[in-house]
Amino acid sequence: DSGVTQTPKHLITATGQRVTLRCSPRSGDLSVYWYQQSLDQGLQFLIQYYNGEERAKGNILERFSAQQFPDLHSELNLSSLELGDSALYFCASSPSGWGTNTGELFFGEGSRLTVL
Amino acid sequence: GQQLNQSPQSMFIQEGEDVSMNCTSSSIFNTWLWYKQDPGEGPVLLIALYKAGELTSNGRLTAQFGITRKDSFLNISASIPSDVGIYFCAGQLYNNNDMRFGAGTRLTVKP
Numbered sequence: 001d002s003g004v005t006q007t008p009k010h011l012i013t014a015t016g017q018r019v020t021l022r023c024s025p026r027s028g029d030l031s032v033y034w035y036q037q038s039l040d041q042g043l044q045f046l047i048q049y050y051n052g053e054e055r056a057k058g059n060i061l062e063r064f065s066a067q068q069f070p071d072l073h074s075e076l077n078l079s080s081l082e083l084g085d086s087a088l089y090f091c092a093s094s095p096s097g098w099g100t101n102t103g104e105l106f107f108g109e110g111s112r113l114t115v116l
Numbered sequence: 117g118q119q120l121n122q123s124p125q126s127m128f129i130q131e132g133e134d135v136s137m138n139c140t141s142s143s144i145f146n147t148w149l150w151y152k153q154d155p156g157e158g159p160v161l162l163i164a165l166y167k168a169g170e171l172t173s174n175g176r177l178t179a180q181f182g183i184t185r186k187d188s189f190l191n192i193s194a195s196i197p198s199d200v201g202i203y204f205c206a207g208q209l210y211n212n213n214d215m216r217f218g219a220g221t222r223l224t225v226k227p
Binding site (some may be wrong): 001004035041042043045046090092103104105107108109110 | 122147149151154156157158159160161164170204206215216217218219220
């Protein structure tokens with residue numbers, strides 16, 4: 001158990017809809033990262049938040065947005081969903097930013113999104 | 117330029133065989149990490165490397181931080197069925213500390 005909690009574990013929705021994925025980082029971790037993993041693909045970095053502020057942005061579509069709340073949990077919002085958005089979405093946390101002394105990220109179990 | 121090239125993409129081996137996989141890039145990294153993802157789970161850190169030339173072991177796993185700081189390899193000796201999964205390399209870029217992940221190596225071990 002990494003200590004990172006993601007909900008929901010599975011989500012099935014239709015094209016054009018909007019969903020919200022939730023992540024609770026490990027206790028004490030200030031940074032939250034979101035990654036997308038499509039079928040048989042690697043981990044594509046979407047976005048990072050540190051202590052409530054956006055720190056880095058990767059290949060995140062304009063239809064997607066995220067935020068980190070004062071209690072440090074984070075939400076990833078996916079709107080106008082398309083078939084190609086079907087993927088595993090991982091949240092990871094770390095004590096501070098990527099410039100930590102270890103660089104290790106702690107991953108949740110992921111939220112599997114299926115768009116029909 | 118800042119992408120990680122991880123190879124091989126997949127491997128099918130017999131139980132007991134040794135395994136080797138690597139990541140290369142044209143960019144310089146100050147940290148290399150190797151993660152394993154079991155089916156239905158999130159990636160979990162196996163080994164972390166922080167110095168060029170560093171060779172680190174974790175049980176049957178051995179990883180090295182390339183001397184040029186642009187590559188790393190992971191070896192698994194005497195593979196067992198529970199080694200099955202996807203192995204990811206990750207590197208922390210030297211210039212901005214951004215983390216990059218390789219595309220993964222999918223390992224299948226036949227008993």
